[in-house]
Amino acid sequence: MKKRLILILMLSLCLLARPLDVLASTKTVTDMTGQKVKIPEKVRRVADLWHANNQVVLLLGGQNKIVATTPLIKHQHWFVTVDPAIKKVTAPFAGNQIQVEELLKTKPDVVIAVDPAQIKAARQAKIPTVNAMYHDFAGLKKSVNLTAEVLGGKAPQVAKKYNQELTHNIDLVQHQLAGVKDKPTVVHFVNATDLTKVDGRQTIVDQWISIAGGKNAIHKKGNQITVTAEELIKENPDVIIVGSCSTTKARQALQKDKQLQNLSAVKQKKVYGNPQGTFPWDRYSAEEALQVLWAAKLFHPDQMKNVNIEQATKSFYKQYYHYQLNDQQVKQILNGDN
Numbered sequence: 001m002k003k004r005l006i007l008i009l010m011l012s013l014c015l016l017a018r019p020l021d022v023l024a025s026t027k028t029v030t031d032m033t034g035q036k037v038k039i040p041e042k043v044r045r046v047a048d049l050w051h052a053n054n055q056v057v058l059l060l061g062g063q064n065k066i067v068a069t070t071p072l073i074k075h076q077h078w079f080v081t082v083d084p085a086i087k088k089v090t091a092p093f094a095g096n097q098i099q100v101e102e103l104l105k106t107k108p109d110v111v112i113a114v115d116p117a118q119i120k121a122a123r124q125a126k127i128p129t130v131n132a133m134y135h136d137f138a139g140l141k142k143s144v145n146l147t148a149e150v151l152g153g154k155a156p157q158v159a160k161k162y163n164q165e166l167t168h169n170i171d172l173v174q175h176q177l178a179g180v181k182d183k184p185t186v187v188h189f190v191n192a193t194d195l196t197k198v199d200g201r202q203t204i205v206d207q208w209i210s211i212a213g214g215k216n217a218i219h220k221k222g223n224q225i226t227v228t229a230e231e232l233i234k235e236n237p238d239v240i241i242v243g244s245c246s247t248t249k250a251r252q253a254l255q256k257d258k259q260l261q262n263l264s265a266v267k268q269k270k271v272y273g274n275p276q277g278t279f280p281w282d283r284y285s286a287e288e289a290l291q292v293l294w295a296a297k298l299f300h301p302d303q304m305k306n307v308n309i310e311q312a313t314k315s316f317y318k319q320y321y322h323y324q325l326n327d328q329q330v331k332q333i334l335n336g337d338n
Helices: 002-023 051-059 077-082 084-088 100-105 116-124 137-151 155-176 204-211 229-235 247-256 288-299 309-321 327-334
Strands: 026-030 036-040 046-048 066-068 110-113 129-131 185-189 239-242 271-273
Touching (some): 036 110, 036 129, 046 051, 051 077, 051 137, 100 116, 110 116, 110 137, 155 288, 155 309, 185 204, 239 288, 247 271, 288 309
Parallel strands (some): 046 066, 046 110, 110 129, 185 239, 239 271
Antiparallel strands (some): 026 036
16 A cells, blocks of 8 residues: 555656656757757747847847846947847956856856857856857858747747848849949948958958949958058048948048048048947848948949838838837938947
């Protein structure tokens, strides 16, 4: 009799334990480096340590799951405008150094990062960590899908919609510019504070310049590479685009530079600040879907005259961020004001 009671008790305990097993269930995702990472089946808490990927989480509707972010995102004007709650989220950093103890306090189910040191530290702390880094448009789409897979819920559906829109905008630009032979040469400065740092070939910047009907005036390969004033003067680009600043500040910076102020693009006022939204459009941004339209319209206004970049920006923000921009806000974003 006692044996039967013991057996019944053991079976009952097993049955009671089953829901806990379900709650503890996991799934495996493959990150952008090919690393297989086991994460909870239902991710509820995300520590997003890559500035740019916070925007992707926002776009996918997962911002309520972010329990740790970066200081830059907490001060990104348009991100905070769209998602004011981000200001209250922990940024577990001291300078550029991740503070693992502070990270652990946020109790993340998963960490999303790209910095090797941060990834190593998070994995040593036994937190499932996914590398979301990419370098081109194909990688952007894959990284969006990866983030959606981590978030779960409706995120994969939103990712599919976004990737379709990105593809559509690229195809639209290429169709509108079919047959165009006169392609302006372009230099893209990383920012206005260091006019020796530019983006070269085999980068996502180089890719959108090409898609938009331009030619990268820089022949070296790589992101944020150093060039001399002499090299820039020799290339004498038709158009200059400066990241992370407004058009006004970009023009002022180049006009003050004694060596670069004589470039034809500076004299002809063909210097532009790159648009900045919830993240700068030009680099590692989901708003690259708008960047290709903006750049194509900048380089080839006649061929792109039927594209209303202001309306496209409003539609994008309403569709993905559920935020209605007014005309002044759109103007500020397109002018690179942040």
